Amino acid sequence: MSFHAFACCQVGSERLLKADVARTQPRLRPAFARPGLVTWVSDTATSAALDLEAVFARVWGASLGRATSAEDVTALLGAEPGLAATGLRLHVFARDPAAADAAAEVTRLREALLAGARFLPETQPQAGDLVVDVVVAPGEPCLVGLHQHGAGRWGVPGGLPEVVVPPESPSRAFAKIEEAILWAGLDVRPGNVALEIGSAPGGAALALARRGVTVWGVDSAPMNPGVLAYRGPAAARVEHLPIKIDALRWEDLPPRVDWLLLDVNLAPPVALHAIQRFLPRLRRTLRGAVLTLKLNDQRIIDGIPATLARIRRMGFRDVRASHLPSNHRELCCVAR
Numbered sequence: 377m378s379f380h381a382f383a384c385c386q387v388g389s390e391r392l393l394k395a396d397v398a399r400t401q402p403r404l405r406p407a408f409a410r411p412g413l414v415t416w417v418s419d420t421a422t423s424a425a426l427d428l429e430a431v432f433a434r435v436w437g438a439s440l441g442r443a444t445s446a447e448d449v450t451a452l453l454g455a456e457p458g459l460a461a462t463g464l465r466l467h468v469f470a471r472d473p474a475a476a477d478a479a480a481e482v483t484r485l486r487e488a489l490l491a492g493a494r495f496l497p498e499t500q501p502q503a504g505d506l507v508v509d510v511v512v513a514p515g516e517p518c519l520v521g522l523h524q525h526g527a528g529r530w531g532v533p534g535g536l537p538e539v540v541v542p543p544e545s546p547s548r549a550f551a552k553i554e555e556a557i558l559w560a561g562l563d564v565r566p567g568n569v570a571l572e573i574g575s576a577p578g579g580a581a582l583a584l585a586r587r588g589v590t591v592w593g594v595d596s597a598p599m600n601p602g603v604l605a606y607r608g609p610a611a612a613r614v615e616h617l618p619i620k621i622d623a624l625r626w627e628d629l630p631p632r633v634d635w636l637l638l639d640v641n642l643a644p645p646v647a648l649h650a651i652q653r654f655l656p657r658l659r660r661t662l663r664g665a666v667l668t669l670k671l672n673d674q675r676i677i678d679g680i681p682a683t684l685a686r687i688r689r690m691g692f693r694d695v696r697a698s699h700l701p702s703n704h705r706e707l708c709c710v711a712r
């Protein structure tokens with residue numbers, strides 16, 4: 377039984393993560409931290425099922441301790457009461473993916489651990505599976521943690537899906553939407569239709585069109601010509617409405633919208649107010665929304681719980697937010 381918890385976040389977001397957890401889990405007291413990793417100690421037991429409810433945490437769970445070799449990792453797991461001897465998923469990942477030699481160290485340790493019979497060969501967990509997290513940084517002991525896979529958690533080690541942005545994409549938003557789809561497990565299908573508010577220059581629209589989704593983009597700024605000329609599977613294309621959201625009229629909207637995307641440089645309350653107006657028109661066919669919430673100042677960061685509550689009141693049952701690998705001063709909220 378562990379009395380320690382850990383969470384991994386984007387390097388540089390440790391302070392935000394600590395503040396988040398101080399709010400959601402006041403029983404946890406901060407212990408040691410490194411760039412990309414924060415740990416806590418508790419007077420009561422923590423378990424793999426710990427739910428931090430912290431949007432800046434990318435991976436989190438019970439912390440079992442630190443290890444300097446594969447044998448140490450195995451010994452820590454062996455000391456954990458009630459932990460099955462086999463059938464565990466193994467996620468080995470870098471605390472700071474940009475650090476020199478991190479990838480080589482991850483590969484070395486993962487191969488050494490997989491040589492034992494304890495772990496399943498596939499990394500992708502099913503809901504309920506126990507996942508051993510081994511957080512690696514060259515030149516320091518790794519941290520060994522344990523979490524239970526479930527909704528709102530990444531299936532890939534460290535929540536680092538390594539999306540490759542193609543050279544023809546005009547923006548990094550290609551990676552943001554791909555990461556959102558992977559993180560939330562969105563069932564985006566060829567033939568679907570998306571409405572994107574804040575679509576220029578068109579990285580996200582290109583990613584969706586490549587998946588066979590036709591995108592209607594609303595933005596007064598110009599779209600990239602290559603994106604507008606692109607034709608994807610299921611005859612997917614990108615249509616541009618060169619207007620601001622306030623000028624959007626119901627009759628401009630396509631008859632069916634499966635996915636709503638919001639990615640405007642506006643404070644979240646302003647952006648949400650703008651989409652609220654035509655949500656009733658979309659509700660009948662809408663399968664989900666991917667809302668990028670800009671975090672321009674501390675007031676907005678402090679207001680994240682209220683913002684998520686507001687999105688629930690807009691009629692979404694399941695609302696989750698995460699700081700995706702490609703998010704900087706913004707959060708991804710998926711609402712269904």
Ligand SMILES: C[S@@+](CC[C@H](N)C(=O)[O-])C[C@H]1O[C@@H](n2cnc3c(N)ncnc32)[C@H](O)[C@@H]1O
Nearest residue numbers: 547549574575576577578579580597620621640
């Ligand atoms: C981060 S960029 C969007 C990137 C885009 N999603 C992509 O995939 O390339 C933000 C966009 O929001 C647009 N924007 C800002 N205010 C807007 C408004 N009121 N209505 C529509 N678009 C707006 C800007 O013109 C800008 O192109």
